[in-house]
Amino acid sequence: MHEPPVTARRVTIxxxxxxxxxxxxxxxxxxxxxxxxxxxxxSRVSAAVDxxxxxxxxxxxxxxxxxWTVGVMLPDVRNPFFADILDGVAEHLDDTEYQLFMTxxxxxxxxxxxxxxxxxDRSMDGLVLIAPVSAKERLTEVARSVPTVVVGRHxxxxxxxxxTDDDIxxxxxxxxxxxxxxxxxxxxxxxxxxxxxxxxxxxxxxRARGYRxxxxxxxxxxxxxxxxxxxxxxxxxxxxxxxxxxxxxxTAIFAGADVVALGALEAIAEAGLTVPGDISLAGYDNSxxxxxxxxxxxxxxxxxxxxxxxxxxxxxxxxxxxDRRTAQVxxxxxxxxxxxxxxx
Amino acid sequence: MHEPPVTARRVTIxxxxxxxxxxxxxxxxxxxxxxxxxxxxxSRVSAAVDxxxxxxxxxxxxxxxxxWTVGVMLPDVRNPFFADILDGVAEHLDDTEYQLFMTxxxxxxxxxxxxxxxxxDRSMDGLVLIAPVSAKERLTEVARSVPTVVVGRHxxxxxxxxxTDDDIxxxxxxxxxxxxxxxxxxxxxxxxxxxxxxxxxxxxxxRARGYRxxxxxxxxxxxxxxxxxxxxxxxxxxxxxxxxxxxxxxTAIFAGADVVALGALEAIAEAGLTVPGDISLAGYDNSxxxxxxxxxxxxxxxxxxxxxxxxxxxxxxxxxxxDRRTAQVxxxxxxxxxxxxxxx
DNA sequence: AAGGATGTGGGCAACGTTTTCCAAATGTTT
DNA sequence: AAACATTTGGAAAACGTTGCCCACATCCTT
Numbered sequence: 054m055h056e057p058p059v060t061a062r063r064v065t066i067x068x069x070x071x072x073x074x075x076x077x078x079x080x081x082x083x084x085x086x087x088x089x090x091x092x093x094x095x096s097r098v099s100a101a102v103d104x105x106x107x108x109x110x111x112x113x114x115x116x117x118x119x120x121w122t123v124g125v126m127l128p129d130v131r132n133p134f135f136a137d138i139l140d141g142v143a144e145h146l147d148d149t150e151y152q153l154f155m156t157x158x159x160x161x162x163x164x165x166x167x168x169x170x171x172x173x174d175r176s177m178d179g180l181v182l183i184a185p186v187s188a189k190e191r192l193t194e195v196a197r198s199v200p201t202v203v204v205g206r207h208x209x210x211x212x213x214x215x216x217t218d219d220d221i222x223x224x225x226x227x228x229x230x231x232x233x234x235x236x237x238x239x240x241x242x243x244x245x246x247x248x249x250x251x252x253x254x255x256x257x258x259x260r261a262r263g264y265r266x267x268x269x270x271x272x273x274x275x276x277x278x279x280x281x282x283x284x285x286x287x288x289x290x291x292x293x294x295x296x297x298x299x300x301x302x303x304t305a306i307f308a309g310a311d312v313v314a315l316g317a318l319e320a321i322a323e324a325g326l327t328v329p330g331d332i333s334l335a336g337y338d339n340s341x342x343x344x345x346x347x348x349x350x351x352x353x354x355x356x357x358x359x360x361x362x363x364x365x366x367x368x369x370x371x372x373x374x375x376d377r378r379t380a381q382v383x384x385x386x387x388x389x390x391x392x393x394x395x396x397x
Numbered sequence: 398m399h400e401p402p403v404t405a406r407r408v409t410i411x412x413x414x415x416x417x418x419x420x421x422x423x424x425x426x427x428x429x430x431x432x433x434x435x436x437x438x439x440s441r442v443s444a445a446v447d448x449x450x451x452x453x454x455x456x457x458x459x460x461x462x463x464x465w466t467v468g469v470m471l472p473d474v475r476n477p478f479f480a481d482i483l484d485g486v487a488e489h490l491d492d493t494e495y496q497l498f499m500t501x502x503x504x505x506x507x508x509x510x511x512x513x514x515x516x517x518d519r520s521m522d523g524l525v526l527i528a529p530v531s532a533k534e535r536l537t538e539v540a541r542s543v544p545t546v547v548v549g550r551h552x553x554x555x556x557x558x559x560x561t562d563d564d565i566x567x568x569x570x571x572x573x574x575x576x577x578x579x580x581x582x583x584x585x586x587x588x589x590x591x592x593x594x595x596x597x598x599x600x601x602x603x604r605a606r607g608y609r610x611x612x613x614x615x616x617x618x619x620x621x622x623x624x625x626x627x628x629x630x631x632x633x634x635x636x637x638x639x640x641x642x643x644x645x646x647x648t649a650i651f652a653g654a655d656v657v658a659l660g661a662l663e664a665i666a667e668a669g670l671t672v673p674g675d676i677s678l679a680g681y682d683n684s685x686x687x688x689x690x691x692x693x694x695x696x697x698x699x700x701x702x703x704x705x706x707x708x709x710x711x712x713x714x715x716x717x718x719x720d721r722r723t724a725q726v727x728x729x730x731x732x733x734x735x736x737x738x739x740x741x
Numbered sequence: 742a743a744g745g746a747t748g749t750g751g752g753c754a755a756c757g758t759t760t761t762c763c764a765a766a767t768g769t770t771t
Numbered sequence: 772a773a774a775c776a777t778t779t780g781g782a783a784a785a786c787g788t789t790g791c792c793c794a795c796a797t798c799c800t801t
Contacts, residue, residue: 065787076751081789089749111519112459113787116756120456122519124498130483131685136474136501143502152515154468154498158487171496175466175519176456319690341475346663347691409757420781425759433779457757460786 064107073101084109115176123179123368124172125155126165128186132312133340134357135183138204141361142181149369151178162187169195179368189250200371202364208254209381214367216382218355220256223386224263224307225270226353227335230388231305232271235397236333239268240278240303242292242313257284260309260337284309289316297324304397305333311340314350314393329395339389349392359384408451417445428453459520467523467712468516469499470509472530476656477684478701479527482548485705486525493713495522506531513539523712525705533594544715546708552598553725558711560726562699564600567730568607568651569614570697571679574732575649576615579741580677583612584622584647586636586657601628604653604681628653633660641668648741649677655684658694658737673739683733693736703728 066084070077075094082090083098090098101107111120125142127135139155146153154177159165165187172180177199184205185192195201196213203215231239241264244257252258261279268277280295282288289308296303297320308314314336321328328334336343339354363382371377410428414421419438426434427442434442445451455464469486471479483499490497498521503509509531516524521543528549529536539545540557547559575583585608588601596602605623612621622643624636633652640647641664652658658680665672672678680687683698707726715721 063787067787077788078751078753078790079749082750085789087790091749094750108514108518110460110787111515112456112464113756114789115456116454116460116758116787117789118756120519130474130480131477133475139474139501152500152512152519154500156496156498157483168496170452171455174452174455175464176454315689322690345659347666407757411757421758422760422781422783423779426780429759431759435779438780454757457786458759460757460788461759462786 063110064105066107066109069098069101069105069107072105073097119178120176121150121152122175122177123151123153123181123365124175124177125153125181126159126168126172126183126185127155127157128159128184130157133342134311134338134355137340137355137357138183138361138364141358141363142365143361144358145362145365145369151369160186162191166191173199179372181364181368184256186251186255189254200368200375202368202371204360204364205256206254207256207259208250210379212379214364214371214380214382216360216364216367217384218256218360218386219383220259220386221263221266223337223353223355224260225267226386226388227307227337227351228264228267228271230351230390231307231333231335231394232273234305234333234394236305237273238276238278238301238303239273239305239307240280240296241307241309242280242282242289242296242317243309244284244288245281257309264307278303282313284313286312286316286319289313289318290320291316293317293320294324297321297326303332305335305394308334308336311336311338311343311350311352314352315342315348318348328393333394333397335394343389343391351391351394352389353386354389355386356384407454408449410451410453413442413445413449413451416449417441463522464520465494465496466519466521467495467497467525467709468519468521469497469525470503470512470516470527470529471499471501472503472528474501477686478655478682478699481699481701482527482705482708485702485707486709487705488702489706489709489713495713503529506535510535517543523716525708525712528600530595530599533598544712544719546712546715548704548708549600550598551600551603552594554723556723558708558715558724558726560704560708560711561728562600562704562730563727564603564730565607565610567681567697567699568604569611570730570732571651571681571695572608572611572615574695574734575651575677575679575738576617578649578677578738580649581617582620582622582645582647583617583649583651584624584640584643585651585653586624586626586633586640586661587653588628588632589625601653608651622647626657628657630656630660630663633657633662634664635660637661637664638668641665641670647676649679649738652678652680655680655682655687655694655696658696659686659692662692672737677738677741679738687733687735695735695738696733697730698733699730700728 066077066080070080079094080098083095114120143153156168159168165185179200182203193210193212201213203213207217243261246252246258265277280292282292306317308317314334317334321332326332336350336352339352343350343352410421410424414424423438424442427439487497500512503512509529523544526547537554537556545557547557549561551561587605590596590602609621624639626632626636650661652661658678661678665676670676680694680696683696687694687696
C-alpha cells in the first residue's frame with residue numbers, strides 16, 4: 054500500500070494566537086498559567102487550543118527553558134530489579150508534567166559517556182543514572198551541567214543526589230538468617246572488583262563487605278569463603294562450581310544477586326545436589342524470578358519501586374532548586390525467606 | 398564587580414566560528430559535511446571543535462531539521478522478548494548517528510497516545526512501536542506525522558512499515574510437533590479478543606487461528622479446545638485449570654506465550670500432574686525463561702533481535718525517503734524443542 | 742481630583758541551529 | 772580577452788517558544 058505524504062504543517066502558538074484573536078505572548082502565558090491573564094482570556098485561549106489540537110513544540114521550548122523531559126539511564130533492561138526502580142520513577146513522574154525517556158545497554162564507561170552526552174545534548178531537564186560505572190569525576194561533571202540523581206551507588210557528591218539500598222545491612226540479613234538455621238560454612242559469590250573507588254561505592258562491593266563483617270560478627274571469620282566472578286547467570290554458575298569443588302563444601306551460598314543465584318542453581322543441580330537439602334541458597338534483589346513458584350528463592354528485598362520514587366522526588370526537587378544541598382537517601386532492605394534455605 | 402556565573406555557558410556554534418575565524422555557516426557546513434567547504438577550512442573548524450569540546454544542541458537542531466533521535470515504545474520492560482527486539486534495534490542503530498530513547502509501560506490506548514504525542518512533540522525523527530494496541534487509524538495518523546515502524550502487529554498500512562513474525566506458521570510448528578509425538582487432544586490457551594481489527598492484526602489472534610488451521614489440517618477439528626483468558630501468568634494458570642477440568646483431559650497444551658506456559662505449569666503441578674509425563678506443554682517466544690534449565694520449556698522462537706534489526710533498517714530507510722512505499726517484513730519462526738513435550 | 746497601586750495584554754529580542762540565497766574568487770572554454 | 776562555469780565562504784532569515792519590558796485601563800487611596 055502507498056499514499057503520497059500529506060505535509061500537514063504543525064499547529065504553532067502563532068496559529069492559536071490568531072485563532073483566538075490575541076498575542077502569542079498571551080497564549081504562552083495561559084499555557085504556562087503565568088501571571089497576568091484574565092479568566093476571559095484563559096477560556097478563549099483554551100478553546101482555541103482545543104479546537105486546533107495545538108501541542109507545544111518541546112524542541113522550541115528547549116531553546117528557551119525546560120523540555121519537561123527526564124532521562125533514565127538503565128544498564129540492562131533484562132534485569133527485573135531495574136524495572137522495579139523504573140516503575141517507581143514512572144509512578145512519581147506520572148503526577149507531574151515530565152515525560153520519561155530511557156536508554157539501556159550502558160554496560161561500560163564509553164557507552165555511559167555517549168548516553169549522558171546525548172541526554173545533555175537534548176536539553177533534558179534531569180537525569181536518573183541507575184548503577185553507573187563511570188568514574189566519580191565524570192558523574193560529578195555531568196551533574197554540574199544537568200540535575201542528576203544516581204541510584205544504586207554509594208558515596209556522596211557535591212553535585213548529585215543519590216539513592217541507595219543499605220547493602221551492608223542486606224548482606225548481614227542473609228548471614229544472620231543462615232546462621233540462625235545452623236549454617237557455619239557460608240560462602241559468597243561476588244562481582245569481582247579492584248578499582249578502589251568502585252570498591253567503596255559499588256553495591257556489589259558493599260555486599261561483599263557486609264558479608265565479611267557479618268561473618269566476623271558471628272565469630273565465623275575462619276569460614277569466610279568468596280568466589281569472585283561476576284553478577285551474571287554465567288558468573289553464578291562458575292562461582293558455584295568453584296565453591297562446590299572445595300575440599301570441604303559450603304552448606305550455604307549467598308549469591309550477590311538473584312541472577313547469580315540462578316546460575317548457582319544450575320551448577321548445584323549439575324553436581325547432583327539438591328536445594329535446600331544439600332545446600333542452602335540465597336540471592337539478592339527479590340526479583341520476580343525469586344518469587345516465581347518453582348524457584349522460590351530466599352532473597353533480600355530492596356524495594357526498587359521505593360528507590361525509584363525517591364529518585365524521582367529528589368530529581369524534581371533539584372530541578373526546581375538547583376542550589377539546594379545534595380542528599381543521600383539510604384533505604385533499609387528486608388529479607389524474604391522462601392524455600393531455598395533450610396536448617397542444616 | 399560581579400562574580401562570573403557559576404554554571405559554565407554552553408559552547409555554541411558561534412564560539413566555534415569565532416575561535417576558527419570563520420562564519421557560523423561554515424562551521425555548520427563542516428559539521429554536516431555539506432557541499433562547499435575547502436579541505437583547509439574543514440581542518441581549521443575541526444580543530445576548533447575539538448579544542449572547545451563543542452557539541453551541537455539537538456534542541457536547536459530540532460527547530461530546523463533532524464534531531465537524530467528515534468523513539469521506541471515498549472509495552473513492558475519486563476517481557477524479555479521485547480528486550481530482544483530492542484537489542485536488534487539498538488545494534489542496527491549503533492552504526493548510525495541516531496540515538497535511541499524508549500518508553501515503557503504503555504499498556505493501554507490512553508498511555509500509547511500520551512507517549513506517541515510526547516515523542517512527536519520532541520520532534521523525534523522516527524518511531525518504533527512495539528506491539529501497539531491502539532486503533533489502526535490512530536497508528537496511521539501517527540505515522541503520517543513521523544516515520545514509523547510497527548513491530549509485532551499484522552496487517553498493512555499506507556503510512557507505516559511493519560515487521561512481524563509469522564504467527565500462523567509458528568502455531569502450526571507446535572501442533573505439528575505435538576501430533577508427531579502422537580498427541581491428538583491438543584488444547585490451546587489464547588488471549589481473549591473480540592474487536593474485529595485486533596482479531597485480524599494481533600499476534601495472539603493469529604496464533605489461535607494458526608492452531609485451529611493446523612488442527613484441521615491434521616484432521617483433528619473435533620479435538621480443538623481453546624481456553625480463552627489472557628497472555629499473563631495468571632491467565633495461563635486459569636486457562637490450564639479450565640482445561641484440566643474437562644471430562645476428557647487434553648494430553649498436550651499449547652500456551653500462546655511463555656508466561657502463559659509458566660502459569661499453566663503451576664496449575665498442572667497443583668493438580669498433581671507432571672510435565673511431560675502426564676501432559677505436554679509448549680509456549681511461544683522462546684524467552685530466557687523458557688531456556689532456563691529447571692523449566693526447559695519447548696517454545697517457538699521468534700528471533701526478536703532479527704525483528705528489531707529489520708525495524709531499524711526500515712525506519713532509517715523511511716526517514717531518508719519518506720515517500721517510498723511501505724513494506725511488510727514477515728519472519729519465519731522456528732521451534733525449539735526442550736523437555737516439556739514428550740511422546741504420549 | 743490627583744496620585745499611586747494593581748491588573749491585563751502585547752512588542753520584541755533572544756535561544757542555537759540550518760538553509761537559502763548571493764557575491765567574490767578562481768578556473769575553463771570560446 | 773571575453774564569456775561562462777565552478778568553487779568557496781558569508782549574511783540573513785527562518786524555526787516555535789519564553790520572558791523581559793512597556794503601555795494602558797481600572798481601582799483604591801488620600
